[in-house]
Amino acid sequence: GAVVSQHPSRVICKSGTSVKIECRSLDFQATTMFWYRQFPKKSLMLMATSNEGSKATYEQGVEKDKFLINHASLTLSTLTVTSAHPEDSSFYICSARWGGNEKLFFGSGTQLSVL
Amino acid sequence: KQEVTQIPAALSVPEGENLVLNCSFTDSAIYNLQWFRQDPGKGLTSLLLIQSSQREQTSGRLNASLDKSSGRSTLYIAASQPGDSATYLCAVNSGGGADGLTFGKGTHLIIQP
Numbered sequence: 001g002a003v004v005s006q007h008p009s010r011v012i013c014k015s016g017t018s019v020k021i022e023c024r025s026l027d028f029q030a031t032t033m034f035w036y037r038q039f040p041k042k043s044l045m046l047m048a049t050s051n052e053g054s055k056a057t058y059e060q061g062v063e064k065d066k067f068l069i070n071h072a073s074l075t076l077s078t079l080t081v082t083s084a085h086p087e088d089s090s091f092y093i094c095s096a097r098w099g100g101n102e103k104l105f106f107g108s109g110t111q112l113s114v115l
Numbered sequence: 116k117q118e119v120t121q122i123p124a125a126l127s128v129p130e131g132e133n134l135v136l137n138c139s140f141t142d143s144a145i146y147n148l149q150w151f152r153q154d155p156g157k158g159l160t161s162l163l164l165i166q167s168s169q170r171e172q173t174s175g176r177l178n179a180s181l182d183k184s185s186g187r188s189t190l191y192i193a194a195s196q197p198g199d200s201a202t203y204l205c206a207v208n209s210g211g212g213a214d215g216l217t218f219g220k221g222t223h224l225i226i227q228p
Binding site for chain 1: 119124146147149151156157158159160161164204208214215216218219220221223
């Protein structure tokens with residue numbers, strides 16, 4: 001099956017710094033990538049949709065200036081958490097699909113801890 | 116707005132038992148329903164995808180059923196093994212939102228050796 005690689009798997013940073021998370025599709029061209037946030041014992045919440053070559057579309061309540069998304073190629077999308085604060089600590093997961101394929105393939109997630 | 120509920124939230128059973136995980140959704144106008152497995156601190160692995168026109172899907176020891184009219188799906192795991200321990204998520208694709216998916220909170224399953 002299709003493979004989505006997410007890096008890093010875990011990051012600890014100081015409050016006020018920025019953190020970049022990468023999501024790569026290894027064996028297919030991802031026309032669309034999605035970014036989710038997951039709190040302990042909670043559902044995945046969609047944050048934004050990333051389409052190659054265009055601006056990301058953010059869900060209601062998600063600050064686009066805080067969560068910068070770039071989808072510069074068909075195999076790579078990045079999420080940058082700018083000026084991170086402890087409340088940004090969470091598990092972030094990406095997913096990807098190609099064309100009209102309805103199946104989503106998920107990355108392994110990134111646990112962000114902001115001190 | 117679509118809402119997905121999974122029951123039970125947690126389940127612990129001895130190895131070898133057959134078990135059923137439940138998923139219910141409020142809006143029956145769906146395209147498909149998907150069951151995922153999530154291991155601690157990891158991403159999601161797709162287990163089974165059932166189209167709205169289908170009643171069930173099977174993969175190995177897993178069988179998922181769908182009753183769209185009543186807004187229910189079950190995931191049946193036969194002859195459970197310790198390696199089945201994980202959180203199982205149900206996601207409904209009803210076209211709302213960019214990815215079309217609404218996730219349940221999951222069932223945390225522990226299979227005791």
